[in-house]
Amino acid sequence: MTAANELSAKIRDFVLAKFPLAKSRKIGDSDDLLDSGIVDSLGILDVVAMLESELHVTIHDDDLVPENFRSIQHIAEFAAKRKSA
Amino acid sequence: MDFLTHHMLQSSARRTPEKEALVHGDERLSYKEVAGRVSGVATGLRRSGVNRGDRVGIYLDASVPQVLSIFGISEAGGVFVPVNAALFPEQVLHIARDCGMTALITSEKKLEGLAEVLPQIPSLKFVVLVGKTSSAKGHASLHSFEEFCGLKPSGTEEDSISKDLAAILYTSGSTGKPKGVMLSHANIMAGSSIVSKYLGITASERILAVLPFSFDAGLNQLMTAFQQGGTCVLINFVFAREVVQTLIKERITGLAGVPTLWSLLAQPNSTLDRQPLPDLRYITNTGGAMPQAVLAILRKTLVHTKIVLMYGLTEAFRSTYLPPEELDRRPTSMGKAIPDTEILVLNEHGQRCKPGEIGELVHRGPTVSLGYWGRPEDTARALRPNPLLPPELGDCEKVCYSGDLVKMDEDGFLYFVGRRDTMIKSSGFRISPTEVEEALFSSGKLRGAAVIGIPDEVLGQAIKAFVTPKDGEPVDTEALLAHCGQKLPRYMVPKLVEVLDELPKTSSGKVDYPALRRRENL
Numbered sequence: 283m284t285a286a287n288e289l290s291a292k293i294r295d296f297v298l299a300k301f302p303l304a305k306s307r308k309i310g311d312s313d314d315l316l317d318s319g320i321v322d323s324l325g326i327l328d329v330v331a332m333l334e335s336e337l338h339v340t341i342h343d344d345d346l347v348p349e350n351f352r353s354i355q356h357i358a359e360f361a362a363k364r365k366s367a
Numbered sequence: 368m369d370f371l372t373h374h375m376l377q378s379s380a381r382r383t384p385e386k387e388a389l390v391h392g393d394e395r396l397s398y399k400e401v402a403g404r405v406s407g408v409a410t411g412l413r414r415s416g417v418n419r420g421d422r423v424g425i426y427l428d429a430s431v432p433q434v435l436s437i438f439g440i441s442e443a444g445g446v447f448v449p450v451n452a453a454l455f456p457e458q459v460l461h462i463a464r465d466c467g468m469t470a471l472i473t474s475e476k477k478l479e480g481l482a483e484v485l486p487q488i489p490s491l492k493f494v495v496l497v498g499k500t501s502s503a504k505g506h507a508s509l510h511s512f513e514e515f516c517g518l519k520p521s522g523t524e525e526d527s528i529s530k531d532l533a534a535i536l537y538t539s540g541s542t543g544k545p546k547g548v549m550l551s552h553a554n555i556m557a558g559s560s561i562v563s564k565y566l567g568i569t570a571s572e573r574i575l576a577v578l579p580f581s582f583d584a585g586l587n588q589l590m591t592a593f594q595q596g597g598t599c600v601l602i603n604f605v606f607a608r609e610v611v612q613t614l615i616k617e618r619i620t621g622l623a624g625v626p627t628l629w630s631l632l633a634q635p636n637s638t639l640d641r642q643p644l645p646d647l648r649y650i651t652n653t654g655g656a657m658p659q660a661v662l663a664i665l666r667k668t669l670v671h672t673k674i675v676l677m678y679g680l681t682e683a684f685r686s687t688y689l690p691p692e693e694l695d696r697r698p699t700s701m702g703k704a705i706p707d708t709e710i711l712v713l714n715e716h717g718q719r720c721k722p723g724e725i726g727e728l729v730h731r732g733p734t735v736s737l738g739y740w741g742r743p744e745d746t747a748r749a750l751r752p753n754p755l756l757p758p759e760l761g762d763c764e765k766v767c768y769s770g771d772l773v774k775m776d777e778d779g780f781l782y783f784v785g786r787r788d789t790m791i792k793s794s795g796f797r798i799s800p801t802e803v804e805e806a807l808f809s810s811g812k813l814r815g816a817a818v819i820g821i822p823d824e825v826l827g828q829a830i831k832a833f834v835t836p837k838d839g840e841p842v843d844t845e846a847l848l849a850h851c852g853q854k855l856p857r858y859m860v861p862k863l864v865e866v867l868d869e870l871p872k873t874s875s876g877k878v879d880y881p882a883l884r885r886r887e888n889l
Binding site for chain 2: 299300301302305306316317319321322323324325326327343344345346347348351
């Protein structure tokens with residue numbers, strides 16, 4: 283498994299475990315998490331905490347925008363970008 | 368004379384028809400437009416069979432149709448039942464069955480999730496769908512919300528009076544499933560007038576409504592704005608900075624929130640401190656005490672803004688507020704009674720407590736609700752005759768026993784001490800421990816389960832569950848929480864689980880909640 287795939291897999295596992303609606307609606311990597319109400323403002327805090335503590339991604343104040351968190355794929359791409367920066 | 372909820376809208380529409388009433392994203396509606404569509408909705412509802420006093424549910428995200436529905440149902444003579452959009456179909460089913468819902472206004476997307484539960488609502492005559500109308504066509508029990516909006520007023524004479532039931536707001540207590548608090552038109556209008564008075568709300572106000580309308584303080588935002596002829600701005604947000612951007616873009620003057628919102632806004636990533644907000648005249652907090660650290664940040668950041676700490680319970684709509692000039696002297700106080708309201712602190716014998724003595728907060732005034740829908744016993748417990756009235760007056764007045772323990776200082780300011788029962792308050796929501804415990808039990812893996820609220824910086828209280836395994840089998844706490852997540856909305860899912868060999872019990876064999884709290888040093 284490539285590093286990028288591994289990152290995606292970890293984020294996917296976390297989202298599916300933490301947000302039951304994601305699991306019951308069988309959310310795919312590119313499906314929307316925000317407008318659908320699956321991840322709310324408090325849920326984002328959980329995602330951020332996981333990225334920082336488990337994946338060691340440093341998140342800046344300006345990173346907390348919908349574009350970085352819209353889907354599992356968006357989160358993974360954002361995390362990969364931050365890790366390589 | 369305005370005496371029904373929708374009269375407030377109609378009066379503002381007559382006074383200032385072109386004034387901006389409602390904003391959501393790119394949608395901007397004047398009072399004339401809102402009033403016109405509301406009349407259409409009322410006509411549609413009546414033609415479809417809504418009669419005076421019928422309950423009509425609104426299960427929608429914050430949106431223009433949500434607001435039009437509230438006033439449309441009122442104008443049709445019905446009772447509006449706003450359902451929190453975060454609830455799951457099972458909880459929607461409970462509400463719909465409990466209040467005997469005649470009709471439900473929802474969206475195409477939400478209807479998909481409801482497909483299974485709708486047939487289990489025997490009282491439901493029809494559904495009104497917002498958005499795509501294709502599926503509404505040709506289906507006898509489905510109507511198009513947009514078509515309703517375009518209908519001409521029917522000119523039916525109004526027969527409701529201000530004492531009639533206007534709304535039912537569902538909220539939790541310490542046990543069982545959510546109960547419906549009944550508000551009359553008079554309650555809602557008194558709440559708007561009173562809050563407008565002490566916050567000084569006028570037609571120039573631009574209120575950002577972030578709290579759901581299923582929550583009394585949220586509904587009050589919309590009502591005060593429309594009563595005073597101001598502007599109500601709606602928002603769906605995930606990131607705190609989206610709130611900040613809307614404050615700036617819409618030149619918001621008033622914002623009401625719960626502690627969770629302020630905790631999110633106080634974090635640097637919200638960007639609240641990056642630019643001044645000269646238009647923001649006031650913010651109000653309700654739904655739990657604002658953490659002192661958060662309050663300090665907001666006071667430093669929002670230098671031009673009055674910070675008003677408030678307290679209310681759905682059963683009495685709104686109760687107390689702390690005037691901003693008292694914030695320095697009494698930052699932990701809930702304040703004093705709102706206008707035209709008296710707050711009593713009573714001991715177990717129904718007598719007034721002395722300053723510093725702990726007693727139950729009892730509310731008297733025009734916002735005392737009509738009680739709980741279909742639950743006379745619960746109503747009799749919460750709403751009782753005023754024990755301080757002279758006997759000659761008899762039982763002419765009902766006061767609201769809050770279940771909140773408070774004390775009053777020498778100057779009459781109130782301080783929250785705790786709950787009389789086990790009810791939990793998290794993120795502004797009232798949560799019944801038994802509802803969470805039932806969800807835990809339904810996993811089939813437990814012999815015992817008890818939940819309590821523990822302090823949480825962001826949520827106010829977070830839920831901690833204590834569980835005992837069935838047949839000594841190890842409990843997979845992750846799986847248990849995942850199970851709860853399937854059954855309950857996120858705010859009701861415990862944050863922590865501790866496995867115990869036995870739950871502490873009282874001598875009568877019930878779970879000893881105080882003992883569990885002592886374990887947590889509470």
